[in-house]
Amino acid sequence: MYDIDKFVNTNKANVSYDEESDEVQCATEFEKLVKFDEIDSSAYPVLVYKMNDKVVAWYDIEMFMGYAQ
Numbered sequence: 271m272y273d274i275d276k277f278v279n280t281n282k283a284n285v286s287y288d289e290e291s292d293e294v295q296c297a298t299e300f301e302k303l304v305k306f307d308e309i310d311s312s313a314y315p316v317l318v319y320k321m322n323d324k325v326v327a328w329y330d331i332e333m334f335m336g337y338a339q
Contacts, residue, residue, distance in 0.1 A: 284338065
């Protein structure tokens with residue numbers, strides 16, 4: 271198991287979009303940068319992306335920013 275807060279707070283955002291953009295479109299663009307097989311939405315509006323049970327990225331829908339390895 272992993273700590274969502276720790277993962278998000280220790281991995282600073284390295285991808286961001288203009289806040290006047292479309293939320294869904296930005297999230298879709300972000301997902302193109304990440305190889306994942308599962309999304310953990312338990313910390314919504316922050317989504318955590320996992321690949322083979324390892325966390326690989328996070329994206330904050332409301333802040334239009336995220337972290338991708």
